[in-house]
Amino acid sequence: MPLPFLTADRTFEAADESSLPYDDRDRWRRPYRPGPWRVGGAALGLLLSSFVLFGAVLTALTGTTTSAGITFVLTAAIVVCALRVLRMGVWVSPRGLRQVCFLVTRTVPWERVVSLRTAQQPVRWLGMPRTVQGQALTLVRNDRAPDDTPPLLTTHSLDFLNRPAGFDRASDTIEAWAAEYRRG
Template structure:
């Protein structure tokens, strides 16, 4: 089963040309960076936990307790759904705008409502926990001065200890913004 949200866009392959928007189909929502190792490790751990829950449910079902097996199946499905949602978190771009996908909410801002996409120094959450550290964040400034939560930070699960990857991703999102805000 192909999982397109796990594959890296060809903008970051070694053989790709050095252009910001190398895709033929700009209408498709794309994440302009690879998911980070912390995010992938957390999702893999959740899927491992789900496999143990499913195994426990199978043992319970063979023991004849079908209601307990159904509870295990439901719990495993919830854990699998959370792992898949965790992999979808992040910034997504297309010709239509920029999208910030959170665990529970998704915010989409059309490019015609964006006045600036820029990297700023500010306190950012460390791996999404309440603890903040000084770092860089990619923010979107909407018309009227409003902002949404940072699209990317250098201390989130995708870019922790990967400064170059953060810079590449921020530059790519800024390039998408520069290209489509003009239209």
């Protein structure tokens, strides 16, 4: 089964003379690949769900229907969480910029984007409360103060930990999308 949200659009990695190669302009796309930490965590979640599903089948064969149903629901919840973790990130389209978090999705139309900036600042390490010095791609909107918006990408997130070249490529691509669509 193909999982289109797992891989980035391969045309972003092609070295064309065009800065923004794309086939379908109206599709939301993530301009970078998910990092190994994100994919590994989702894989472990899916592995856990297979064990829980096996337990649900055994419970259905030997136990009560209620306990088997609860275990099946737990399996489905683990699978949904693993797929949501894979979907997290920054997505772009001609309509705007979308930041997909675990529980919340924020979409900002290009008309509200003033600028995107890459800056050295304290960033969260793997989304935990601990902060380290790193780079962050921040969004400046015309309807909010710059401190009100969390960074879109950081060098110490699940996607770019120990991949500074990947962070630079992704932030440059997102900035290019913003430059193209804020002009038009």
